[in-house]
Amino acid sequence: MKPTFHKLHRSTLGDLVEPGAYRDPVRIGNRSREALLEDLACMLRIRKTEEQVGTLAEQGIVKTPIHLAIGQEAIPVGLSRHLRPSDAVFGGHRSHAHYLALGGDLDGLIAEIMCRETGVASGRGGSMHLIDRARGFAGSVPLVGATIPLGVGAALALKMDGQGGVGVCYFGDGACEEGVLHESLNLARVLNAPAIFVAENNLYSSHLDIAQRQPNDRLARFAEAHDMRARTVDGNDVCAVAAAAEELVGAARAGDGPGFLEVITYRWRGHVGPDANIDVGLRRSATEVAAWKKRDPIARLASALIADGALDEAGYDVLKQQELERVNAAIAAAEGAGFPDPATLLDHVYSEGA
Amino acid sequence: MSADEMTYAEGIRRGFEWLMANDPRVFTIGQGLWSPWYVGASMTDLDKKFGKERVIDTPVSELGTTAAAVGAAIMGYRPIVIHPRMDFMVLGTDPIINQAAKWSYLFAGRSTAPITVRGIINRGGEQGAQHSQSLHSWYAHIPGLRVLMPATADDARDLLIWGTLSDDPVLYIDDRWLYEQTGVVSEVDPDVKLSDVGPKLRREGGDITLVGAGWTVKLALEAAEILAGEGIEAEIVDLRQINPIDHTLAAQSVSRTGRLVAIDGSWSNCGLSAEILAGAVERVAPANWKAAPRRITLAEAPAPAARSLEAVYYPDADGVAEAARELIHG
Ligand SMILES: Cc1ncc(C[n+]2csc(CCOP(=O)(O)OP(=O)(O)O)c2C)c(N)n1
Ligand SMILES: [Mg+2]
Numbered sequence: 001m002k003p004t005f006h007k008l009h010r011s012t013l014g015d016l017v018e019p020g021a022y023r024d025p026v027r028i029g030n031r032s033r034e035a036l037l038e039d040l041a042c043m044l045r046i047r048k049t050e051e052q053v054g055t056l057a058e059q060g061i062v063k064t065p066i067h068l069a070i071g072q073e074a075i076p077v078g079l080s081r082h083l084r085p086s087d088a089v090f091g092g093h094r095s096h097a098h099y100l101a102l103g104g105d106l107d108g109l110i111a112e113i114m115c116r117e118t119g120v121a122s123g124r125g126g127s128m129h130l131i132d133r134a135r136g137f138a139g140s141v142p143l144v145g146a147t148i149p150l151g152v153g154a155a156l157a158l159k160m161d162g163q164g165g166v167g168v169c170y171f172g173d174g175a176c177e178e179g180v181l182h183e184s185l186n187l188a189r190v191l192n193a194p195a196i197f198v199a200e201n202n203l204y205s206s207h208l209d210i211a212q213r214q215p216n217d218r219l220a221r222f223a224e225a226h227d228m229r230a231r232t233v234d235g236n237d238v239c240a241v242a243a244a245a246e247e248l249v250g251a252a253r254a255g256d257g258p259g260f261l262e263v264i265t266y267r268w269r270g271h272v273g274p275d276a277n278i279d280v281g282l283r284r285s286a287t288e289v290a291a292w293k294k295r296d297p298i299a300r301l302a303s304a305l306i307a308d309g310a311l312d313e314a315g316y317d318v319l320k321q322q323e324l325e326r327v328n329a330a331i332a333a334a335e336g337a338g339f340p341d342p343a344t345l346l347d348h349v350y351s352e353g354a
Numbered sequence: 355m356s357a358d359e360m361t362y363a364e365g366i367r368r369g370f371e372w373l374m375a376n377d378p379r380v381f382t383i384g385q386g387l388w389s390p391w392y393v394g395a396s397m398t399d400l401d402k403k404f405g406k407e408r409v410i411d412t413p414v415s416e417l418g419t420t421a422a423a424v425g426a427a428i429m430g431y432r433p434i435v436i437h438p439r440m441d442f443m444v445l446g447t448d449p450i451i452n453q454a455a456k457w458s459y460l461f462a463g464r465s466t467a468p469i470t471v472r473g474i475i476n477r478g479g480e481q482g483a484q485h486s487q488s489l490h491s492w493y494a495h496i497p498g499l500r501v502l503m504p505a506t507a508d509d510a511r512d513l514l515i516w517g518t519l520s521d522d523p524v525l526y527i528d529d530r531w532l533y534e535q536t537g538v539v540s541e542v543d544p545d546v547k548l549s550d551v552g553p554k555l556r557r558e559g560g561d562i563t564l565v566g567a568g569w570t571v572k573l574a575l576e577a578a579e580i581l582a583g584e585g586i587e588a589e590i591v592d593l594r595q596i597n598p599i600d601h602t603l604a605a606q607s608v609s610r611t612g613r614l615v616a617i618d619g620s621w622s623n624c625g626l627s628a629e630i631l632a633g634a635v636e637r638v639a640p641a642n643w644k645a646a647p648r649r650i651t652l653a654e655a656p657a658p659a660a661r662s663l664e665a666v667y668y669p670d671a672d673g674v675a676e677a678a679r680e681l682i683h684g
Binding site for chain 1: 367373386388389390391405411412413414415416441442444445480481482485495509630653654655656659660661662663665666667
């Protein structure tokens, strides 16, 4: 039986939600080939990390809940090219990619996912609590929507600092259903805070299709309701993401107000854990997942670079191998590190001690 | 399992089934109700049996959903709101505390808001500080809000039924660490009033009184087994309803044993364990105490992720048994 309110849903994203569209190599134009090769390496690092973490979870070695971003790599990579370590970026439950795209330390990430003392949160946080302040990653926490207003507050602080910094928050289509998004958009506008709202619209929240949860699948409509500059782009095209990010981040830095970046994408794995979660929503069938895999953000950039001559097949293989080896080295290092000492249980509850 | 023996999770599911089959005012709303995992298998196929109009999965909107259910309750429906974790329920807490709990009093009984909120304690497994909290003590502070904590399969079913049929707003808190527990469940008696749902003795013993609610009753039972092997007989009080709280049974028990260990899965400061101690101290004559009472609670920290820290963070049966030994042997 179909839920009644599904009949009320209208898709206005057009072919952006058609997995059959946007499969061609991305248009790289006259962008720096060197920078694009770095972007490719970074996306591969994210993918290999997520795949290996998934395997560790299957083996029972990783216990902390993992939310993998395989298929969504282009978004943080395209955006982070326009961010600085002095900006403040907040993530959520699915943030391994956000952290790595800012240049976050791979060893510290893997060790945190394995809950070791050498992790970025010293094993206190696990997969859903990442931080790397030196790179501008201000923290990720898994209460849906929680970091949206934190990004606004960081933007306000950076505005007070007067150095042109921006506050960034990543969130999903599900998080737009929390009232705090709407308060935050309004607040950012009336305070003219240099906030960048990054809405990763992967069309699902846990097991539910967006058609079961919202009357319209276009998230930028929320920004428009608050008279905010918004762009909706193909999130599996690193160049399209980078171009939109450049425009919105540039405007925010210049004091021209906040921006809302909606990126359409799809997660290849299930909501939590390593498996694919086939047949849980209205549309998420094996066919749909397979179709979206053909809209692979990594393959689309790689084939553009190969067609351009900036990369060849052999070089691409080397890149993949290099990133896999880096991830495996980080796993080996974490396996050699200890779990936190139980005697430290009460450390950091209060900064001045109990 | 025999016909009337079932798991705690199945007890919860049967509670929903009974309510939806017998009372057209009842509907249930919250996150995960159409999920293939059905809230830890505690709501499996209810949507298929009763339809998606009465078993409603929602957008990620704890505040709006909970408050809307309060509105429907004011209109005479009996909504049961599901929060798959107490941590997420914090976002929907304003309508519970500021509206539902006060509605009857505000209008001198001319209107009530008989909502049932099901908040689930779901912790461990390196989930970290925001996916682990047991916040029952917080809510039990609020006059007008009944707080129920089932410890057994039959209470899992019956407290849900009685809570939903009650004219008061109710917070029903179940615990994922109890879902596999089995117990014998009898016929549903829908006429029981929550004002008559008091604590129960889960074990008799003359040496020491252990008091808990929900999961800590299981800890107490395990500790009692350990202690029995050493010749120590523990009496166990299961509180079942922690607001309003009835201290009588625990106080009677402590008057006999002279010793009390309060066990709670939340923090100690201003928490349920403090209330248990206060209730006993106020009622048990000073001469009857053989030792100062003790509390076993969480460590005073947010939940850590790493397994090495989780192992020392959560109370366990050995810790309860050790505290009991110390009270007895000094
Ligand atoms: C306040 C709160 N409610 C519910 C949850 C459970 N939850 C975790 S992730 C998630 C889905 C979020 O979907 P979306 O925002 O689209 O992000 P995605 O998982 O697709 O990346 C839900 C419901 C939570 N963590 N926090
Ligand atoms: Mg989503």
